Amino acid sequence: MKRHASVIWNGSLTKGSGRLESTQSGALGGLPLSFKARFEDETGRSGTNPEELIAAAHAACFSMQLAHMLAEGGTPAESLDVKAEIDLQPKQGGGFEIRGSALTVNGTVPGMEEAKFKEIAAKAKEICPVSAALKAIPITLEARFA
Template sequence: MDRTANAVWKGNLKEGNGTLETQSGALKGTPYSFKARFEDESGKAGTNPEELIAAAHAGCFAMQFSHFLAENGTPATELDAKAVVTLIPGTGITGSALTVVGKVPGIDAAKFQELAEKAKAECPVSKSLGAIKVSLDAKLG
C-alpha cells in the first residue's frame, strides 16, 4: 500500500513558500513556509512538516489503541489522542509526546495503561519514529 503527497516549493528557505497536496485531497494547495514552521507558534500561517507528523502520529495511535481495546472486549466509546512533535532548529525533531483520554466502559486503569503502551509501541507511525523519544500519558476520562 502506497500513499502519496506532493510538495511544491518556490524561492529560498526563509522568503520562499510552498503548497502541499495529498492523494486523498485532504490537503489541496495547503500553504507552508519558513514562518509557519519556525516563527508562527499560533499555526495560522499555514502547516508544516512537524504538524503533519503530529497528526499522523495521533491518528495512527488512536486507531491502533481502539483495536487493542476492542480485542480486549472493552471497546472505547471515544479516544481523544494528541501528539506534540518537538523540533529544535539545528538539531531536528527530538520527540513526539502522545496524550490520550479514553472513555472505555468496563476497563480498569491498569489494563487501559497496558494497552495504551502496547498501541504506542506497535502503531506504524510510532515504529517509524524510532529515532526519537516517543512518550505517552494515558488517562481514563
C-alpha cells in the same frame, strides 16, 4: 500499499513559499508552507509544516491502533481523544531537529480498569506503525480516563 502527497515549493528556504498541493485521499490540499509557519509563528496560523503533519499522522495511527487493541480484547472504546506533540528544537551546530513526540490520550472505555487501559495504550504506542517509523526519537505517552 503506498500513500502519497504532493508539495510545490518556490524560492529559497527563508524567502520562498510552498503549498501542500494534494494528498491521495483529497483530504488535504492547498495548504500554505513557509519558513515563518515552520520556524517563527508560534501561533501556528500562518500555514502548516512537516512537524504538524507528523503529529497528525502519529495521533491518527496511535488512536487507530489503540482502538483496535481495545476492541480485540472485548472492551471497545466509546471514545479516544488523542493529541501528539512534536518537539522541534535548534540543533547543536546549526539547523533544527525533532527531539520527540509526546502522545496524550483520554479514553472512555466502559468496563475497563484504568490500569489495564494504560497497559494496552503503552503496547499500542510501541506497535503503531508511525511510532515504529519515529523510533529515532523518544516517544512519551500519558494515558488517562476521560
